[in-house]
Amino acid sequence: xxxxxxxxxxxxxxxxxxxxxxxxxxxxxxxxxxxxxxxxxxxxxxxxxxxxxxxxxxxxxxxxxxxxxxxxxxxxxxxxxxxxxxxxxxxxxxxxxxxxxxxxxxxxxxxxxxxxxxxxxxxxxxxxxxxxxxxxxxxxxxxxxxxxxxxxxxxxxxxxxxxxxxxxxxxxxxxxxxxxxxxxxxxxxxxxxxxxxxxxxxxxxxxxxxxxxxxxxxxxxxxxxxxxxxxxxxxxxxxxxxxxxxxxxxxxxxxxxxxxxxxxxxxxxxxxxxxxxxxxxxxxxxxxxxxxxxxxxxxxxxxxxxxxxxxxxxxxxxxxxxxxxx
Amino acid sequence: xxxxxxxxxxxxxxxxxxxxxxxxxxxxxxxxxxxxxxxxxxxxxxxxxxxxxxxxxxxxxxxxxxxxxxxxxxxxxxxxxxxxxxxxxxxxxxxxxxxxxxxxxxxxxxxxxxxxxxxxxxxxxxxxxxxxxxxxxxxxxxxxxxxxxxxxxxxxxxxxxxxxxxxxxxxxxxxxxxxxxxxxxxxxxxxxxxxxxxxxxxxxxxxxxxxxxxxxxxxxxxxxxxxxxxxxxxxxxxxxxxxxxxxxxxxxxxxxxxxxxxxxxxxxxxxxxxxxxxxxxxxxxxxxxxxxxxxxxxxxxxxxxxxxxxxxxxxxxxxxxxxxxxxxxxxxxxxxxxxxxxxxxxxxxxxxxxxxxxxxxxxxxxxxxxxxxxxxxxxxxxxxxxxxxxxxxxxxxxxxxxxxxxxxxxxxxxxxx
Numbered sequence: 001x002x003x004x005x006x007x008x009x010x011x012x013x014x015x016x017x018x019x020x021x022x023x024x025x026x027x028x029x030x031x032x033x034x035x036x037x038x039x040x041x042x043x044x045x046x047x048x049x050x051x052x053x054x055x056x057x058x059x060x061x062x063x064x065x066x067x068x069x070x071x072x073x074x075x076x077x078x079x080x081x082x083x084x085x086x087x088x089x090x091x092x093x094x095x096x097x098x099x100x101x102x103x104x105x106x107x108x109x110x111x112x113x114x115x116x117x118x119x120x121x122x123x124x125x126x127x128x129x130x131x132x133x134x135x136x137x138x139x140x141x142x143x144x145x146x147x148x149x150x151x152x153x154x155x156x157x158x159x160x161x162x163x164x165x166x167x168x169x170x171x172x173x174x175x176x177x178x179x180x181x182x183x184x185x186x187x188x189x190x191x192x193x194x195x196x197x198x199x200x201x202x203x204x205x206x207x208x209x210x211x212x213x214x215x216x217x218x219x220x221x222x223x224x225x226x227x228x229x230x231x232x233x234x235x236x237x238x239x240x241x242x243x244x245x246x247x248x249x250x251x252x253x254x255x256x257x258x259x260x261x262x263x264x265x266x267x268x269x270x271x272x273x274x275x276x277x278x279x280x281x282x283x284x285x286x287x288x289x290x291x292x293x294x295x296x297x298x299x300x301x302x303x304x305x306x307x308x309x310x311x312x313x314x315x316x317x318x319x320x321x322x323x324x325x326x
Numbered sequence: 327x328x329x330x331x332x333x334x335x336x337x338x339x340x341x342x343x344x345x346x347x348x349x350x351x352x353x354x355x356x357x358x359x360x361x362x363x364x365x366x367x368x369x370x371x372x373x374x375x376x377x378x379x380x381x382x383x384x385x386x387x388x389x390x391x392x393x394x395x396x397x398x399x400x401x402x403x404x405x406x407x408x409x410x411x412x413x414x415x416x417x418x419x420x421x422x423x424x425x426x427x428x429x430x431x432x433x434x435x436x437x438x439x440x441x442x443x444x445x446x447x448x449x450x451x452x453x454x455x456x457x458x459x460x461x462x463x464x465x466x467x468x469x470x471x472x473x474x475x476x477x478x479x480x481x482x483x484x485x486x487x488x489x490x491x492x493x494x495x496x497x498x499x500x501x502x503x504x505x506x507x508x509x510x511x512x513x514x515x516x517x518x519x520x521x522x523x524x525x526x527x528x529x530x531x532x533x534x535x536x537x538x539x540x541x542x543x544x545x546x547x548x549x550x551x552x553x554x555x556x557x558x559x560x561x562x563x564x565x566x567x568x569x570x571x572x573x574x575x576x577x578x579x580x581x582x583x584x585x586x587x588x589x590x591x592x593x594x595x596x597x598x599x600x601x602x603x604x605x606x607x608x609x610x611x612x613x614x615x616x617x618x619x620x621x622x623x624x625x626x627x628x629x630x631x632x633x634x635x636x637x638x639x640x641x642x643x644x645x646x647x648x649x650x651x652x653x654x655x656x657x658x659x660x661x662x663x664x665x666x667x668x669x670x671x672x673x674x675x676x677x678x679x680x681x682x683x684x685x686x687x688x689x690x691x692x693x694x695x696x697x698x699x700x701x702x703x704x705x706x707x708x709x710x711x712x713x714x715x716x717x718x719x720x721x722x723x724x725x726x727x728x729x730x731x732x733x734x735x736x737x738x739x740x741x742x743x
Binding site for chain 2: 022059062065068069073075093096100104107110112141195242243244246
């Protein structure tokens, strides 16, 4: 076990991948000499050279499109998109090409491209640097989407994404890049399956489902609720597509109440999908409607007011109170 | 039409009237810009300081083969159009007029090269030995692809304009890497200098309309930055559905290559010999590691954009007539006859072969089986996916319910399955 930040864990995970698979390569803007704007690829250029850590032109469609071509030739590209709000010039390539290549080729072609996207707010940045577009991609069949919330998952999930034969988007919670935690680099342990949710805290009164940047917030809210005598189960979803509904259903069958929280706007979001599915699967167990906690239906607001936008402990506790009031 | 909506340019001093006139002239009479041409519309063979050498490599068999391919694919085009009109295909994308651009460039590629088409490259598909009946699967609505690109190195058609251009560059970058890895491995095991795999390159097709898409720009930037072995083959057929090429570009498309730092060359796209020569030159150059080339094949889409289009609404029939006079098949026929390389018997045989192909395609199209939707469930992801599994299970149960209901109804009417 070693202690490291999420950023360092991804760096080590990429190092392990580049070291073990000579057909893997990293592509993105500023990922070489600079080591990425978040330094996630720091030192990798020096270690693996410019053929494996490729500083690309500033062109998101070009990055993803050429990665598709490289994958068709048998390579395993890992693309970095510098910020969440800049993925949209590459949206066409991701949704119309990457997601569908396997299907439209009747299973003859595979495009195991990984796309890393730092996402979410809370860093006090400017426009287009703090968005949560995961639902836009989750709606597209053919893509897989995962998001680590701790260094151990970060280390293993990036490697598992590269090993996966399907295209995988890894949303990295940028405001947690500096979160430290223990990493077992010898074994993934219970993180063996990147698409399985983890019950981080057991409880009996309500279930809170979160992922990525909100995981520490939900755990803190559960601790606060415990002081008021409420037992809250916290689930780290880890995979946004597919969603591990079995784990969530089992929890709701136990607790009878469900709150889903994410930073992305609630309307049309992942929370709505979970609410609908759990209403179908566990209707008779539910003691209250599924309550969603999320961002508002507005473009991500300016940094000076983002605290009012982002779900925090109090917003989760308010939802819990509503759920318990039924 | 689009041309009349163009703003007057502020930077070249060209007045609006002059501009219109130049555009009209370009569409009707051909380009004022230099263009590689070896075989003139009257069937005479000219010379070119660079490309005659490539033309001289063509023996009579190859030239007859060019004609046979062009005639075959034109016959196929007629048949597919008829099949669409009869409701057998959902849509058809005709290529008539562009046979030389496609056969000439396709025949210049080697088996190890990889081709990324757009959606009109039926002639290129023929040169890559794609079963033309399989090519119709997409248009019949029974597949979004239809053939396995690994069998022929001919990629699937792409309907999102220009989306295949960065794929081509990425694939070319992969070829580059493979060559480096192979060289390093040969160095390591002491086999350097021995014959190795033949060097490969990529050809990517797109049209004058698609040239406006950002992906073309990004692809050319990447291709130039990494010196990728890729040939950009733009078929300027003059019309992006109803919008003329003058709305896509104010300069010859081939000139755009200069801005990216690699050669651009305009070739008479109705001259199969010149197209073949220019493409062979560009591919050899790419395989040797000398980087990308943009070829603009100056040609014309004689028919509609697709069977859903009506060109009479946006262009004059006189324009089509002028281009028909530059027909790629007619000019090669004239040359072959004048040079004594082909006679009536040959042309009769070509016609018979075309009819045979058409009959094959007609029969096979009727016989193409509609797939089971379960194949779509199976091919959405490579690896197991719980949501897909859950929805498939629901579908199976739902379908089974109908099977139970269907039997008594059929029994009453005596209908057979």
